[in-house]
Amino acid sequence: MATLHTLAAVESARQDIRKSRFLAIAGPVDSEAAAKAFIAAHSDASANHNCWAWRVGPAYRFSDDGEPGGTAGKPILQAIDGQSLDRVAVVVTRWFGGVLLGSGGLIRAYGGTAAACLRAAAKIPLIETAEVTITCGFADLALVEARLAGLPAARITAQNYTATGGAFTVSIHRPELEATLAMVADLTSGRATISMPR
Template sequence: MFSLQRIETFRQEVKKSRFLATAAPVSGEEAAKAFIRDHSDVAANHNCWAWRVGPLYRFSDDGEPSGTAGKPILQAIDGQALDGVAVVVTRWFGGILLGSGGLIRAYGGTAAACLRAAEKLPIVTRIEVRIGCAFADLALVQARLSAHEAVQILTQHYNATGSEFVAAIREQDLADVRQMVADVTSGRAVMSIPKRNEAS
């Protein structure tokens, strides 16, 4: 799966109607709503949109016939294996009716062309883990975790016997980090994985 590096736009004219697609990475539903609001032109005839963030998605035909705009935009997002992405396609009517098929091709095609042109980033899945270690091992564990490119230390707190870290670790590096922690503490550190996964 991929997301977008930055905002991308694409314009085309179809039978005198002007279409502008604007796509961007979004972190969640509120960010998607804000992006759509900020990139809709109130002077245009239609501002149709779609977004996907993980299993959540929404789309709108904004006055176009049902199924001719929002859904094709969402299909353009899904067709390019994108996540965390919102797209607004704005239309200025040119006086010629496009028909349902024409609208589907125009909205879906404008969105797809915009997304194809956008610079993409792979989505890295991270697993949130808890690592507990004694004071005797703390300095070495902290140094190794901080230096490892696959590890993001989220929080750290102390207790009576040592410290506990909460860290987000790239999924594909989880076994290596677990082995490293075991090696530097001779198996004394405890690493546990809650059921909830993190994506970033």
């Protein structure tokens, strides 16, 4: 299965098609609530239509916002899926120019503007991660922190210090989880405590 990607940042693309202006704005989202907030933030009340689609894992929604059914939201969603993207929302805004495009023209306009925007966007791979807490004494702290900081598959997201040492909250790519935890155990000769929430 192809690795899914999300967007690194918000991207936009414009097209003028038979006097109508189309503006696509795409960005990363991590939940339905975030997708709704993105759509609300990037819709233009002065435009004729703000059509949109989003996908977060198996969940997805799309809207034609007054365009004929199936001519806007679905082609935008197909642009997201066609580029193996996930956790992405896209709004395509249309300012009507007075020339009717027909169903096929609308599908090409909305899907094409969304696809062009997504193609131009910087992407990052989505890799499932596990959150772990590693607790160790001061004698091992600096070495464990340095080793974790040097691993591309691990990212320290929080640090707390205690009277005897410290605890790191670490996000680790699942495929590297076992090897990373074994490395920590080896570095500390088994003195580190590792806990995984949930």
